[in-house]
Amino acid sequence: MLEAISPMLTLAAADAGAQEGLRASLLVLVFPLLASIACGLCAVFGVKSKLPAWITVGALAASFVVTLMIWGQAGHNTFIAHGYEWITLAWGDGPGQQLVANLSLYIDSLTLLWMLFVTGLATLIALYASEYMSHDVGPGYCRFFAYFSLFVFSMACLVMGDNLLLLYLGWEGVGLCSYLLIGYFYTKPSAVAAAKKAFIVNRIGDLGLALGIFSVFVTFGTVEFAPLFEMLREGVDGAGAPLAGSWQATWIPVFFMIGAFGKSAQFPLYVWLPDAMEGPTPVSALIHAATMVTAGVYLIARMMPLYLLDGTHFALALVAWGGGITALLAATIGMAQFDIKRIMAYSTVSQLGFMFAGLGVLTSAGAAFHVFTHAFFKATLFLCCGAVMHGFAGQLDLRKLSGVGFMKGWGIVGIAMFIGCLNLAGFPFTAGYFSKDMILAQTFATPGYAMLGWVLLLTAGITAYYTFRVFFRVFVGPKLYEPGDEHHGDDNHSHDHDHAHEDFHPHPPGWAINSVLALLAVLSIAAAATYFINKPDHGWVGSMVHNSTADVTSPHEGTFLGMDPHKAMYYVSAIVGFIGIAIAFMLHYVGRRTSEKANADKLLPAVGPVATWAQGKWYIDELYDAVIRQPLLVLSHVFHIVDKLLVDGLVNLFGRLPTMTARALRPSQNGVLQSYAAGMAAGLVFVLLVVWALL
């Protein structure tokens, strides 16, 4: 198959002038789509083997290879690969009188950056899932991989689409796959509720995105990126009028921001992501940590010229502070949770907050770099948690597990987890350290954001603490465990474990999980190396960003306590990280004899109810329920009653007279065809007679 592609690519590139010749890049979309269809067919034909997994892994790997080839061919150029006409409508010849949204791809280095890690990680995680989901071999397995491939297809549409409507298709498509995969264990009410919540909260964000797209169309007369960026470069709208200072320059970015905040789980729309952990862990790793949730960052990075139109950077300030607040809020909640997957979920929300803060303070390179490094180390962390969950019958409570990393067969998991934790905590010279530093330093370097910088620095410390809280409790210390009672939510598969604790033996991961974890751990470290490629341009990721529409000029006016923030931050953030890790070490490792109790418990009385509140997630879900959902439900009931009594009542009152007439005519309503037909014919004759008389 690959032999067939490479000549096509070479041919296309050889066709000089026409860069659009790289049509083969459409294959990046086609492979996952075909895989999804094939997995669906597997379900139809009742395939009871791991075939769907191999189809998916193969197709995604092929997508990854094609992406690599495009990258090799295209370099830093921008080109458009034409697919077919999707939505096209014309009502005039002038500018803004055609709505054109083709299924075509807009490929520049930002696109390629995203597609490289999306397809690459998706391949690895699919391989991991082939083992992880093996309890469900059969229809469930087919279903899982069909959704999985469909997700990659949607993500490709989102990232590669050459217009906003195709982006929107991908945007909602990934939301759909997220919905379907969160609700994968569909007999579990909590999973169904979580899936629904994710979709609906995302839809609120989508409303913002839709309004943004409408406004863009009306302002610029197009939704296609190429002409749009052309106009944005000039800073004019479709009629050539300058946009600086107009309301569009201020508010269109805000609309897009709402969309981004929904998809990327930022305050106030973050509540769906922690619940999304109801899905199988590979899904949490790929969709809810590494790729889909970064779509919001992608959107803002992609539309960066739009954000820069407004000289006051109003929307960017919102983005920065939205991100900062979310980062801190989620980190404080993460500190107090016991479910290790949820802790990782809150850390994802928090890290996404860092990325948005980075975008807001004008370091799109830093934000993109953090997306890139985070994708690897967070996927590693989730997959390690998944391996634990898989091996201990669904146990995720950090109070019930201890010393897992030293158990027989769990070595790779322990090491991978350690590497992931170091990255997340921002330990010096890890990838997470470099990428977080870029954002932190820039918050101080950009005037007016020093306060945000301190918030993020505090958050970085908290992050180091809660990350190593998990590590010190679950992966090191005395070897103790208590199995969970869950069998991946499915009640009739053949699990070879017995429920009873005394008969339970942890089930160490097999080759697929171990090899993927090992590879990801290596990649998490290797991601740091990209920082030193093309260093003046902020590393490889930076150079990719600088050659795309996400390019910004980062200000350098601000200082960190009088020092150059970029230099100072190397030390400051390292120290902050150390402090966090040290506190975790003291509170959760030193003197811990059981899995249940640790030194941290002694501190609980001192902080009073704060710990309980944080554990209760600051009761924001409850607040939303009371302020939004319940009133809306009451309103719906009121409408229903009004509809029944008032609206319909009036109609019935009005209808009383004709009804009585009808009663008088009841004998004729005898259900016999002929009499109705006769009646109607009589009516027709009557009408015609009236007409006749008029003539």
Added chain:
Amino acid sequence: MLLLLVVIPIVAALLIAFASPALARRIAGASSLLFFALTVACAFVFDWSDGAAFQMPFRLPLGLGDDGAAGVALEFGVDGVAMLLIMLTGLLAPLCVFGSFSSITDRVRTYYAWLLALQAPMVAVFLARDLITFYVAFEFTLVPMYVLISLFGSTNRKHAATKFFLFTFTGSLMTLAGLLYVVWFNATQLPLSGLGAGEWSFNIGVLMEAARQMSATEQAWVLLAMMCGFAVKTPLFPVHTWLPLAHTEAPTAGSVVLAGVLLKLGTYGLYRFVIPFVPVAVAEYAPLIAIISIIGIVYAGLICWVQRDVKKLVAYSSVSHLGFCVLGLFALNSVGSVGSVMYMINHGLSTGALFFCVGMMYERYHTRSLEEVGGLAKKMPVWAFFTVFFTLASVGLPGLNGFVSEIMCLLGAFQSGATWGVGGTPGPLGPWFAAVAATGMIIAAIYLLYMVGRIVFGPLREPEGHEHHGPLPVDLNRREILVLAPLAALCLFLGLYPRPALKALEAPVAHALAGVHEHRATMTANTAGALVLVETPPLGAREEATP
């Protein structure tokens, strides 16, 4: 050819009425397939590049006028919009017949005879080029539907059928009054000002030209009269209350036809009569109609959320969805109106299919209560797949058909009257209309996911005492899959490749909007000198304005 479309169902209905019950099904199946084949044949004969023209004309004078040109006639002709709606009718006909095989076991002949008899007036409404033909067909759809509901419905069927009949009949009488006023105006008033031949013409094209000559006041009254009938049929808030009742009580195929085609008679009426006939009044009152639509979107959507009856939920969702359709239509620009016509087709496909799904569940469990059944995905995976699929189409998920029309209706409303940038069009609405209506997208997600979250997902719940499905298998049988599969395929096709349909609609919709544009052009010309507020320049003028 067009006449055959009307004749075939009637002949088939008559044959069935006198055939044996066993034969009745076969005749019904065969004739509905023939009917569908004929609509497809028409679509092939139809010249899609000239979609605005009324093609394949057929005229049979009924001898009630002075000569051939005037007077009442059986007159047919189709443009692109009518053609698409006829294809929808044609597609649903065999599906309804085959979908009823297991649910209707009693009085088979009566059922199929009326089901087929229903096809004729429905298709005639879309075909009609003569006012009386239109009106008679419009009213004749009520009779078969009345019979289907009152004889084959559920417990409260008599009340539902009567309400359905009287409500819509009263409304359409007003419509007739309005339309007859136009006839009278054409025949007696226009000649006074030296226009027109003073004939009693019932030709829709002639009347359209005449109606546009009416004064603004007259147009407003005619608009009101026409809205009475069409708004009830659509249905718009607050005259929608017959619909949930009729849907709940109707047999499955009845609900499918009702949602799929009968409601479209209302929106088709708005498209065919209201907008081209009275452009001045339409331009003036469009915001009002749009507000009513938006209220319907939100109000009916929220009501869906608290329904306990699946069928009622889907029925209310129709009210909410058709709000989008009418909103798009009254954006009075290409994007909105083309989106609106697409909405008619798409809603017919996805909501029709949802009614099939609900019906298939009902046949197995004999309940529609969300409290009694749940988690059926476990037992009926194939059914669950289709139900979720059509729900997503209904939610407006991109890639499926609902999205294209919904986003176009909203964009149409958004750009209508926008005076900034270049993508705006002259029109009566504006961004606020779209922004408020777009909350309907969220509400739709809320209630539709609530529905599938209960009946498809979650722990398995079955009504007490439920042991077996009777003659039907646990999951869908081949016949049922064959009923749903074409609809699903079309939903996917129109979602991924709507381009041909959009292209076909460009010209006819522009033709329908011509009156509005003309009116706007004269308004601009009249007020330009007086420095009264001028909207964005009309079509064409902008090209000169921009370098």
